[in-house]
Amino acid sequence: MIKSNYDIVIIGGGVQGLALAYNLAKNKFGSIAVIEKSYIGSGASSRNGEMLRSAFASNEWIQFFDKSMQLWETLSAELDFNVMFTHCGYLVLASTSKEFELCRENVNTQHSFGLKTKLLNQRDVLKLIPALNPEMVSGGTLQSNGGFARHDAVVWAYAGAAKRLGVDIFPYTEVTGIQVEAGTVRSVKTSKSEISTSLVVNAAGGHAGDVAGMVGVSLPSQTYRLEMIVTEPLKPFLHPMLASLNTLSYMHQSTRGEFVGGAETETLPPAKSLKSTLVATQDMARKFTKLFPGLASARLMRQWGGIVDMTPDIAPVIGPVKKIEGFILDCGWVYGFVGAPAAGELLAQYIMTGKMPPEIQPFNVERFEKGEPIIDRSLVVPSETETEGGAA
Ligand SMILES: Cc1cc2nc3c(=O)[nH]c(=O)nc-3n(C[C@H](O)[C@H](O)[C@H](O)COP(=O)(O)OP(=O)(O)OC[C@H]3O[C@@H](n4cnc5c(N)ncnc54)[C@H](O)[C@@H]3O)c2cc1C
Numbered sequence: 001m002i003k004s005n006y007d008i009v010i011i012g013g014g015v016q017g018l019a020l021a022y023n024l025a026k027n028k029f030g031s032i033a034v035i036e037k038s039y040i041g042s043g044a045s046s047r048n049g050e051m052l053r054s055a056f057a058s059n060e061w062i063q064f065f066d067k068s069m070q071l072w073e074t075l076s077a078e079l080d081f082n083v084m085f086t087h088c089g090y091l092v093l094a095s096t097s098k099e100f101e102l103c104r105e106n107v108n109t110q111h112s113f114g115l116k117t118k119l120l121n122q123r124d125v126l127k128l129i130p131a132l133n134p135e136m137v138s139g140g141t142l143q144s145n146g147g148f149a150r151h152d153a154v155v156w157a158y159a160g161a162a163k164r165l166g167v168d169i170f171p172y173t174e175v176t177g178i179q180v181e182a183g184t185v186r187s188v189k190t191s192k193s194e195i196s197t198s199l200v201v202n203a204a205g206g207h208a209g210d211v212a213g214m215v216g217v218s219l220p221s222q223t224y225r226l227e228m229i230v231t232e233p234l235k236p237f238l239h240p241m242l243a244s245l246n247t248l249s250y251m252h253q254s255t256r257g258e259f260v261g262g263a264e265t266e267t268l269p270p271a272k273s274l275k276s277t278l279v280a281t282q283d284m285a286r287k288f289t290k291l292f293p294g295l296a297s298a299r300l301m302r303q304w305g306g307i308v309d310m311t312p313d314i315a316p317v318i319g320p321v322k323k324i325e326g327f328i329l330d331c332g333w334v335y336g337f338v339g340a341p342a343a344g345e346l347l348a349q350y351i352m353t354g355k356m357p358p359e360i361q362p363f364n365v366e367r368f369e370k371g372e373p374i375i376d377r378s379l380v381v382p383s384e385t386e387t388e389g390g391a392a
Contacts, residue, residue, distance in 0.1 A: 002170055002192055006033040008199040008351070009188045011175045011211050014045035015151070015337060016330050017203035018158035018169075019344025022079070025165035027352055032167045033197075035190055037174035041155030043205040045337065047306030049228060049250050049262050050151050051241045052338045053090040055117045055143040057106040057378035060362040061315070062113045065335070067359050068342035069145065075341055081157035083149045088252075089240035090146025092378055093125065093137065093291075099245045100139040106378055107141055118142045131237040136246065136291050141378075148241060148252060151337060158344075175204075178214040178327070185215070185326035199351070201328045206272060206307030208331035215324045220368040221311040221332045225271040226262055226381075227280040228305075229288075231298040233257030238292075243380045247287040250380055259295060263287045264381050276303045308334050312384040313373035317365040318347060319356060329365060334381055 007029065010017045013036025021034045036042070052072060054065035076082050094100040107119045121139045126132060128142070159169055170192070177189035178200055187196045204211040206223045238253040251261030263284045281303055289296045309331045311317060316339065317332040330347055333339065346357040356364075362374060 002033065002173070002190070002195060003031070003168070004193070005196045006031045007197065008032050008201065009195055009197045010034045010201045010203055011188070012036065012043070012203035012205055013040035013159070013169060013171060014043045014203060014205050015041070015155055015158065015340040016205070016333060016343060017201065018155060018162055019340040020201060020203065020330060020347050021167045022158050022162040022165065023344040023348035024351060025162055025167045027348060029348070029352060033195060034162070034167060034169045035173050035175050035188070036169065036171045039171050040159050040169065041152060044306040044308050045155050046152045047304055048151055048337045049252070049260065050148040050337065051090065051243070051250055051252065052085070052148055053143050053146040053241070054338070055090065055092060055106070055110050055115060055141055055146065055378070056376050057102070057109060058374055058376040059109065060374045061376045062110055062115065064342055064359045064363070065338060066113060066115060067346070068339050071341035071345065072149065075157070079157040079161040081153065081160055083153045083157050085147060085149040087145055087147045090143045091120070091125070091128070091240045091242050092141040093242055093244045093246070094139045095136045095244065095246035096138055102245070102377055103139060103141045115143065116145070118144070128240065129238060129242070131292050131294055133291055133293050136244070142240070146241060154337070154340070175211065180215050180324055183323060183325055185324060198326045199328065200326060201330050203330040205331070205333070206309055208309040215327050217321050217324060217327065219309070219317065219331070220365065221309045221317065222270040223272050223307050224268050224310045225273065225305045225307050226264065227276050227284070227303060228260065228262035229281065229284050229303045230301050231259040231295065232301055234259060234298060237294070244287070244291060245378070245380060247291065248380045248382060249284070249287045249291070251288065258301065259288070259298060261288055266382055268382060272307055274305045274307065276305045308336070310334055310381070312368065313375065314379050314381050314383045315374045315376070316343070316363050318343060318360045318363040319350065319365065321365060
């Protein structure tokens with residue numbers, strides 16, 4: 001039963017909204033409602049590649065995501081639920097000398113933040129993954145504490161732990177409007193009832209733009225569909241997680257032997273539909289067989305799509321907006337699965353104290369107005385702000 005008043009209403013029962021709810025409840029914030037229009041985890045949070053790394057290129061990304069990686073280490077114990085975090089390592093693959101030089105620079109930056117990443121040459125990479133096409137290997141960066149966790153388990157873990165701490169989670173309840181008076185949030189309208197509150201968090205994933213529109217805020221982001229494919233089970237050939245800078249793709253082999261991968265087409269049109277496409281299948285098949293010629297005879301089992309809210313620099317937007325008091329952003333997430341533990345903890349700290357933790361401060365929404373996007377050259381998603389070398 002939805003109460004008529006909550007201290008905070010979080011819109012979106014994905015990994016971000018639930019991680020925030022958990023952290024607020026853990027710190028005894030007050031009454032917390034999570035409103036989810038479908039089932040919890042129905043958004044990108046249970047449609048992603050499950051890949052976890054902090055070996056990025058920029059100070060901002062490394063600092064924030066490494067905080068998250070540290071939290072992943074103890075997440076199962078913290079939430080009393082096995083999220084199946086597996087340290088199989090994460091390799092960022094360079095296919096050209098330019099990409100290899102980029103990896104060399106990135107490793108230096110990563111080491112300055114204390115990450116224990118290794119720069120691998122062509123021989124090292126082929127020794128680690130002999131099935132790779134040697135023509136696509138010039139070297140790479142290995143993060144041995146990177147890996148994956150089961151995305152559905154993570155969503156259930158956060159939801160269960162939040163509920164035990166008193167958070168009210170309402171699935172199949174849609175937020176249809178937010179009432180603002182004199183520039184301050186007053187209430188949230190849902191498909192079931194109206195809730196009075198002075199704090200609302202937009203954690204609506206691919207629908208964050210629609211939710212921001214409810215208070216007249218225009219986000220600097222757009223919704224994109226990312227797609228993935230899964231093959232029939234194959235003999236083990238790919239132990240670490242792998243992201244290819246050259247083909248803008250990411251992949252791993254599941255414990256059942258299935259090859260699981262996703263790729264971004266270089267010209268990604270905005271889309272809200274979850275319907276997977278033949279264009280994406282062909283693009284992924286082309287890229288994956290270029291990297292792993294042995295995959296040419298593998299049969300596809302399934303394909304799916306998920307939507308994300310993507311900013312021009314691919315980094316999230318976290319924190320308040322200038323014009324509306326009590327409206328907080330936790331959106332713009334493209335690496336929002338790996339980022340959830342840190343975002344949940346740090347955004348909860350901001351909400352509780354009013355002080356913005358330094359790790360999330362750079363991700364304020366004003367950076368776009370100021371012309372200060374965060375450039376990270378180790379992403380495998382094309383960004384509008386950095387196109388050089390294909391390693392956006
Ligand atoms: C194919 C794919 C692969 C990816 N791979 C990775 C990866 O390997 N590693 C990684 O870190 N990240 C990855 N991501 C990104 C990651 O999944 C997302 O960044 C993350 O899940 C975002 O979490 P969220 O809670 O913000 O959004 P979501 O999980 O999308 O949750 C938002 C929720 O809000 C709900 N909602 C929307 N509007 C309303 C409304 N009006 N009222 C109530 N509820 C509403 C939605 O139903 C949804 O459940 C991938 C994403 C995709 C699609």
